[in-house]
Amino acid sequence: MSTLAIVGTVKGGFLLRSDDRRHWDVEGPLFKGWKVTAAERTAAGDYLVATASDVYGPSLHRSRDLSQWQQVEGSPAYAEGSDRKLNQVWRLFTAGDTFYAGVDEAGLFRSVDGGETWQPVTALNDHRTREAWFPGAGGLCAHGLLVDPQNPQRIWCGISAVGVFRSDDGGDTWHAKNDGVQVIIEDEKHKDIGFCVHGLVADPDDANRIWRQDHTGMYRTYDGGEQWERIESGLSSRFGFPIAIDPKTLALFAVPLESDEYRSPVDGSLAVYRSTDHGDSWQRTQEGLPQQHFYAGVLRAALATDAQDPCGVYFGTTSGTVHVSANAGESWDTLPVTLPRVLSVSVFDE
Amino acid sequence: MPRVTIQLPSVLTAIVGDIREVVVEGDSVSGCLEALFVVHPELRLHVFDESGSFRQHVLCFHNDTNTRWTDGMQQETQDGDVITLMQAVSGG
Numbered sequence: 001m002s003t004l005a006i007v008g009t010v011k012g013g014f015l016l017r018s019d020d021r022r023h024w025d026v027e028g029p030l031f032k033g034w035k036v037t038a039a040e041r042t043a044a045g046d047y048l049v050a051t052a053s054d055v056y057g058p059s060l061h062r063s064r065d066l067s068q069w070q071q072v073e074g075s076p077a078y079a080e081g082s083d084r085k086l087n088q089v090w091r092l093f094t095a096g097d098t099f100y101a102g103v104d105e106a107g108l109f110r111s112v113d114g115g116e117t118w119q120p121v122t123a124l125n126d127h128r129t130r131e132a133w134f135p136g137a138g139g140l141c142a143h144g145l146l147v148d149p150q151n152p153q154r155i156w157c158g159i160s161a162v163g164v165f166r167s168d169d170g171g172d173t174w175h176a177k178n179d180g181v182q183v184i185i186e187d188e189k190h191k192d193i194g195f196c197v198h199g200l201v202a203d204p205d206d207a208n209r210i211w212r213q214d215h216t217g218m219y220r221t222y223d224g225g226e227q228w229e230r231i232e233s234g235l236s237s238r239f240g241f242p243i244a245i246d247p248k249t250l251a252l253f254a255v256p257l258e259s260d261e262y263r264s265p266v267d268g269s270l271a272v273y274r275s276t277d278h279g280d281s282w283q284r285t286q287e288g289l290p291q292q293h294f295y296a297g298v299l300r301a302a303l304a305t306d307a308q309d310p311c312g313v314y315f316g317t318t319s320g321t322v323h324v325s326a327n328a329g330e331s332w333d334t335l336p337v338t339l340p341r342v343l344s345v346s347v348f349d350e
Numbered sequence: 351m352p353r354v355t356i357q358l359p360s361v362l363t364a365i366v367g368d369i370r371e372v373v374v375e376g377d378s379v380s381g382c383l384e385a386l387f388v389v390h391p392e393l394r395l396h397v398f399d400e401s402g403s404f405r406q407h408v409l410c411f412h413n414d415t416n417t418r419w420t421d422g423m424q425q426e427t428q429d430g431d432v433i434t435l436m437q438a439v440s441g442g
Contacts, residue, residue, distance in 0.1 A: 033361045055407040055437045056362060056396035071365055071392040082400045 001349055003306060004066075005324075006049065007316050008036030008344035013049060015066060016335070021312050021326035024335055030069070031061070038301065039346035040092035040099070048072070048115045050089035050101070058088050058103075062115065074117035076101045076109035087139065091301065095147035102142035106133060106159045110171065121171045124157060129176070129190040136161035136196055136215075137260075143300060144200035148207035156200065156210065156225065161185055163195035164212070166225050177225030182216035198300050199243040203250060211252055211279055213243040213300075215260060220279045231279035236266045242303035246311035251276050251328055253305065253313050255298040264295040272313065274329045288332035289323060296321065301344040308349060316342025351375040352429040354382045358393075359436050366390045379412050380423040382433055397435060407438040 005016040012029025013036035030036065034051040037058075041047050047066055052058040060072040078084045084105045091102040099111040101118060108121040124142075133140060144158025153170040156177070161184070165174040176192035185194040196215030203209035208224040211231075217238035219228040232238050237256035244253045252275040258266045265271065270289040273282040296319035306312040313325040320339035325332045356372045363370055372389060376382035387394045399405045410417045411434040412425055427433075 031364065033364075053361065053396075055405065057399065057405060059365075059392070059395060073391055075395065077395060078400050080400055080402050085400055 001308065003308070003312065004348045004350050005304070005314050006036070006039040006047075006344075006346045006348075007322060007339060007342055008039065008049075008301075008346070009316075009320065009340035009342050010035050011340040012036060013039070014337070014339055016322070021308075021324065022333065024324070026335075026337055030066075035088070035343060037088050037090060038092045038101075038344050040094050041348055042094065042099070042114050043097060044114060046114070048092055048099075050092060052088040058086055060089065060101075060115065072115060074111075076103055076107075076118040076120075078105075078107070078120070088141070090141045090143035091145050093145035093147065095149070095152050098147075098152065100145050100147070100155070102145050102157060102159075104139045104141035105135075106140045106142040106162065108142055108145075108157050108171070123172055124165060124167070124174045127165070127174055129162075129187075129193045132187040132190045132193060133159070133162050134185065138300075144197055146200055146202045146207065146210065149204065150207065154207060154224070156202075158197035158200050158212075160198065161196045161215075162193050164197050164200070164225055177221075178228065179226065180221075180228035180230075181212075181214055181219055184215055198241045199254075199303075201243050201245040201252070203245075204247045209278075211243055211245070213240050213254055215239065218243075218254065218279065218282075231275075232282075233280065234275075234282035234284075235273055236271065236284070239263075240298075241300040242298060242315070244303045244305045244313065246305055246313075246328060247307050248309055248311065249276070249328070250278060251311065252279060252282075253303065253329060254282070255303060255315065257297055263297045265297075268293050268295055270294045270296075270317075270323075272315070272325075272329055272332070285325070285329040285332070287330070288325075288334065290321075290334070299343055302342045304345045304347045306347045306349055312347065314345050314347055316345050318342065352377055352427045352431065354427050354429075354431045354433060356382060356386050357432060357434040357436075361437070362393060362396055362435070365392055365396065376427060378423070378427055379410070379417055379425050379433060382427055383410075383423075409436050409438050410434070411436070 014028035038050040107125040146156040148154035178195040199213040296317040303315040374385035
């Protein structure tokens with residue numbers, strides 16, 4: 001089996017390919033000069049990549065061969081005349097034949113035609129609490145997306161500085177699900193928002209089991225978000241952005257950073273923390289990672305896993321380094337590249 | 351109808367197959383841009399924002415004149431005119 005990693009940076013995308021997850025060929029940049037913020041593969045085998053530019057805005061591009069790309073004419077967009085601006089697609093998520101895109105300014109879009117056209121999920125985008133949604137340091141972004149594989153009517157969406165919302169009816173209604181999570185920006189009127197989710201993953205066989213890297217710490221829920229509990233035993237810091245899961249063993253991976261003030265590895269020592277007991281405890285993995293003078297962060301979309309055995313774990317940093325573990329975090333390789341600031345890492349088994 | 355050349359910034363050329371210039375027919379700046387969007391509809395969202403105005407950092411020159419300094423989009427065009435779309439560069 002070969003592995004493809006699409007590494008999105010602020011100045012283009014890079015393709016990393018390997019047959020053994022040890023030796024990598026690097027191609028790129030794709031979309032030179034554009035931010036590459038997310039990537040996903042359709043059920044038909046096409047790749048969708050989200051790009052953005054501070055000057056020219058965001059769009060989606062489609063390719064079958066990762067060589068010839070065509071911009072999707074019906075890319076997610078707020079209606080002309082809207083007072084909202086679509087600045088960036090933060091996340092592409094496929095659930096069967098349905099695609100979801102989480103965007104900044106915060107909103108959710110859905111495609112039922114393989115990503116050709118997109119419709120806003122208005123019940124979330126115009127939620128009764130919308131008047132109190134305010135951007136965090138990373139913007140006002142909807143980025144955390146989960147769909148119950150057994151019941152696609154159940155959808156979770158995480159929005160930074162707002163919280164996690166769940167729909168049980170295919171997106172027609174949404175309810176904030178943050179009980180047990182420490183509030184970070186309490187609103188005077190809407191007490192059910194003000195929670196700053198950074199990353200979400202779920203058990204692929206039981207969507208009620210969700211893990212959450214939040215601004216205020218690490219949490220889990222076993223009831224779909226009705227109640228969250230802290231799970232931080234062993235972590236070097238409760239702050240961080242991404243969280244990833246091995247879909248086979250359910251091992252969890254996170255990259256703690258030193259507080260929201262500093263946002264860099266604790267003591268300049270880069271480490272990935274792994275939990276093999278569903279978050280009850282966390283163990284540090286560091287073999288092969290820089291252990292001193294490393295002060296780059298890892299952004300929310302820049303950590304990914306594959307579905308191989310043992311699980312591959314991949315992440316890129318804000319200083320453009322890329323790190324790969326072919327053995328579920330036991331040891332790490334640092335790839336011989338220095339890319340621009342890494343925004344996203346998406347991994348596909350081929 | 352006047353034939354007008356529209357020059358694209360290099361970052362946008364990748365979107366339309368590495369084409370740097372497009373010749374269109376139109377009797378105003380607005381008409382020429384609309385003609386451009388007929389040929390390359392994917393460019394519209396990169397030039398205009400949700401308000402229908404130029405994106406904040408996109409400049410549009412009609413020959414040597416910044417259209418923001420004049421009556422801009424309604425300015426009449428002549429055969430051989432050049433419209434240049436470019437990125438506003440500021441800071442360093």
